[in-house]
Amino acid sequence: MVAFLHRRVTDLRSPAMPGKWTAPRSICARNLRVDPAVNHQGVRIGGMALANGLLLHSPRYWAAAVRKEDGTIEVVSGDKQARLSSSTDDGRLPLVRGLARLAEALSVIPTVKSRLRSAVLPYEEPRMLAAFGLSSLATYGLRRVGRPTVGRELAAVGLGLAPVLAALRGSPTAGYHGAEHKSIGEYERVVRGRPAETATKEHERCGSNLVGPLLATSIAGNALVRRLKPRSGPTTMLTTALVSTGLALEVFRWMSRHPGSKVAAGLSRPGHLLQQFFTTKEPTPEQMEVARAALSEILRLEDAELAAGQD
Numbered sequence: 001m002v003a004f005l006h007r008r009v010t011d012l013r014s015p016a017m018p019g020k021w022t023a024p025r026s027i028c029a030r031n032l033r034v035d036p037a038v039n040h041q042g043v044r045i046g047g048m049a050l051a052n053g054l055l056l057h058s059p060r061y062w063a064a065a066v067r068k069e070d071g072t073i074e075v076v077s078g079d080k081q082a083r084l085s086s087s088t089d090d091g092r093l094p095l096v097r098g099l100a101r102l103a104e105a106l107s108v109i110p111t112v113k114s115r116l117r118s119a120v121l122p123y124e125e126p127r128m129l130a131a132f133g134l135s136s137l138a139t140y141g142l143r144r145v146g147r148p149t150v151g152r153e154l155a156a157v158g159l160g161l162a163p164v165l166a167a168l169r170g171s172p173t174a175g176y177h178g179a180e181h182k183s184i185g186e187y188e189r190v191v192r193g194r195p196a197e198t199a200t201k202e203h204e205r206c207g208s209n210l211v212g213p214l215l216a217t218s219i220a221g222n223a224l225v226r227r228l229k230p231r232s233g234p235t236t237m238l239t240t241a242l243v244s245t246g247l248a249l250e251v252f253r254w255m256s257r258h259p260g261s262k263v264a265a266g267l268s269r270p271g272h273l274l275q276q277f278f279t280t281k282e283p284t285p286e287q288m289e290v291a292r293a294a295l296s297e298i299l300r301l302e303d304a305e306l307a308a309g310q311d
Contacts, residue, residue: 042191043302045184045295046105046205049177051120051128055112055292056180061202061301062108065294066119073290076116077261077297080104099242122173131167135160143222153219154191179283179291181275187295189280202275205256209271213251217244 047056052065055074063077112119122128141158142152168174178201185199221244227231232240255264283291 014170016233022300042188043299045187045298047180047184047294048109049122049173049180051122051125051171051173051176053290053303054176054180054294055108055119056184058298058302060305061298062112062115063294063298063301064112064116065290066116066285067290069120073293074116074118074280075293075297076112077301078111078115079301080108081111090255094250095243095246099246100292102245102249125167125171127167127171128164128173131163134163138163143226150219150223153223154215156247157215157219165274166176169278170281174279174281175283175287176290177201178280179287181280182283182288183295184289187299195229201280202272204259204268206271206275206279209255209268210248211274212267212270213248213255215270217247217251217303220244221247265272 003050022148043058045056045058047054050064050066052068053064055064057063057064057080059080061077061079063075065073065075068074113121123132139156142156142159181201181203182199185203189196189199218241221240225236225240229236251267255261255267258264
């Protein structure tokens with residue numbers, strides 16, 4: 001796979017065991033190289049920004065890194081205990097496969113919090129907590145007033161997004177979100193034989209690009225349910241939300257497989273705009289150190305497993 005030239009990072013611990021360690025402050029190498037000892041094709045890596053670091057995950061492993069108050073970088077990693085999705089998902093039912101991937105990614109969060117006490121989730125920040133509360137109240141209030149129409153649903157979604165986007169803009173979470181994208185982008189470019197330095201804070205697989213499809217499926221689903229059943233209960237609304245999310249994830253999956261399509265470009269446009277102006281910002285060198293520490297750890301685990309399989 002891709003390995004950092006900074007040997008002190010990869011030599012800190014044994015090559016095949018997830019765990020917990022403190023990274024040196026000098027993880028700052030921008031140069032990446034492909035390890036010729038491993039027969040790699042590149043591994044798909046996703047992630048989630050934290051208020052003081054980030055969480056990365058591959059099909060088999062996860063790794064989280066945070067900047068502690070004393071300035072050191074703490075890294076925790078492990079294998080996925082709940083593997084709800086396959087490596088390709090091609091054999092799974094539509095709607096189910098996307099929700100399975102989402103559930104698998106979210107299932108790691110409690111483990112990260114228990115093993116990395118210094119990690120701060122986005123919603124644990126006071127400004128984000130207040131924004132989520134305001135968003136929920138505004139959305140609930142608007143949906144309970146007047147007849148259910150597509151226009152009213154669109155207004156409710158927009159009103160719900162506004163406080164969250166305002167709180168994210170310029171926040172540390174946005175900086176680590178940009179660092180997540182740049183570190184993954186560096187890795188993907190090297191695997192494809194392209195310069196790592198061309199990686200940007202925006203990424204085509206960012207969850208922000210799900211906003212377009214999710215808006216369409218949620219608005220249509222909620223408007224239809226409220227028209228057919230004005231007094232919908234929690235079970236109906238939860239089912240509607242799951243189906244809408246599953247449909248949106250199927251569209252998102254299609255978009256990622258057809259990057260040159262004009263339809264895909266149009267659907268991802270709202271997400272790109274959100275990344276550009278609200279959900280990410282250019283990361284600081286210190287934030288990139290944290291991102292590269294997490295990336296180095298998850299690739300080390302993937303490399304160890306692939307190398308063992310080749311023996």
